[in-house]
Amino acid sequence: MYPAVNESERVTINKLILQVASSVLAFSLLVACNHQQINSSTQEQKPSEVSLFPKNDLMDSIVIDAVNEDKSIRAEQQTEKGTLLMIAKGREELGHLVVSSTMGQEGDQTFQSNYSIIYRQGDQDKVLMELPNYLFFRPSSKKISFEKLIFKEAEVYILTPQYQTGHGVEGYIFAIDKQNEDVFPLEMVNKEQVSKTLLYSEAEPLPSIENNILVVHPPVGAGTQEADAKDIFYKLELHNKRLVAE
Numbered sequence: 001m002y003p004a005v006n007e008s009e010r011v012t013i014n015k016l017i018l019q020v021a022s023s024v025l026a027f028s029l030l031v032a033c034n035h036q037q038i039n040s041s042t043q044e045q046k047p048s049e050v051s052l053f054p055k056n057d058l059m060d061s062i063v064i065d066a067v068n069e070d071k072s073i074r075a076e077q078q079t080e081k082g083t084l085l086m087i088a089k090g091r092e093e094l095g096h097l098v099v100s101s102t103m104g105q106e107g108d109q110t111f112q113s114n115y116s117i118i119y120r121q122g123d124q125d126k127v128l129m130e131l132p133n134y135l136f137f138r139p140s141s142k143k144i145s146f147e148k149l150i151f152k153e154a155e156v157y158i159l160t161p162q163y164q165t166g167h168g169v170e171g172y173i174f175a176i177d178k179q180n181e182d183v184f185p186l187e188m189v190n191k192e193q194v195s196k197t198l199l200y201s202e203a204e205p206l207p208s209i210e211n212n213i214l215v216v217h218p219p220v221g222a223g224t225q226e227a228d229a230k231d232i233f234y235k236l237e238l239h240n241k242r243l244v245a246e
Contacts, residue, residue: 051093053112053133058103062110064095074111075159077146079176082121082183084146084157086131088113097137102166104137111136117159117172119183128174129185129196136161147171149209151236154178156186156214158198158207168219170197171207177238190232190245198243212236214243 049064068088075086092113100106117129138144138161146157155178158171173186188195200207201217208215214234234243 049093049095051112052091053093053135056135058135061097061099061101062095063098064093064110066094068092068094072113073143074115075144075146075161077148077157079119079155079157081181082119084128084159084174085118085120086144086159086161087116087118089116090114094141102164103162104164105139108137108139109141111138111161117174117185119174126183128183129172134161138163146174147206149207149214151209151214151238152212153238154236156236164202167221168199169202170199172196173198173243175236175238175241184241186236187242188234188245189242190234194242213246 049067051059051064069091070088071090072088072092073085074088075084077084088111090113092111095110095112097104097106097108097110104110112133112135115131115134116127117131119126119128144159144161146159149156149158155176157174157176159174160169160171162169173188174183175186176183185196188198198207198216199219201219203217205215205217207217214236216232216234218228218230218232220229233246235246237244
């Protein structure tokens with residue numbers, strides 16, 4: 001026979017049991033929290049992918065999150081009889097910007113690959129331009145659209161992958177001849193300087209057509225001369241595949 005336990009002893013025993021249970025629970029919670037912190041620390045310290053493209057200054061501000069081996073489409077624009085596309089030819093490195101700069105904001109998506117600009121009709125692709133080792137930043141991974149402008153003799157499309165630089169953005173320009181439906185890139189000619197891109201202001205107004213002339217608002221900064229801040233007017237020379245400043 002066990003000795004009888006009075007009410008006072010019973011209360012004391014219950015208190016001891018509760019204290020032991022509380023201590024065990026607290027210890028379990030502490031172990032769980034430490035385990036979670038270790039896992040979080042391990043995840044944070046996981047190294048990012050290493051770029052296989054040539055080094056440049058912008059890469060110091062980028063963390064590569066993933067690599068895509070598929071032929072990703074980064075820009076797309078339907079035309080009357082085909083589609084303009086910007087496609088990664090192979091390895092594409094996807095990442096994000098870790099610090100804000102003139103090129104983008106912290107957290108912006110980054111894309112780098114060997115890209116092709118093509119014109120697709122049915123199962124036929126015509127390569128219009130190659131952009132090797134091309135790196136650009138975007139606020140999101142949403143497909144980029146080409147800006148459409150209409151001349152009397154041609155439709156013109158502007159592709160601007162990099163959305164900001166702090167000193168104007170560069171667009172690649174392509175024309176579709178209304179007469180023979182030929183598709184090709186256009187060169188820009190300004191003061192005898194020839195360029196494969198159109199430089200224009202990040203702020204509005206965007207490039208537009210007035211009286212069959214392309215009107216471009218140039219980038220303007222603190223040191224820009226008054227003469228260089230005026231709108232530039234380009235005439236389309238379709239037979240020469242170029243736009244020439246007047």
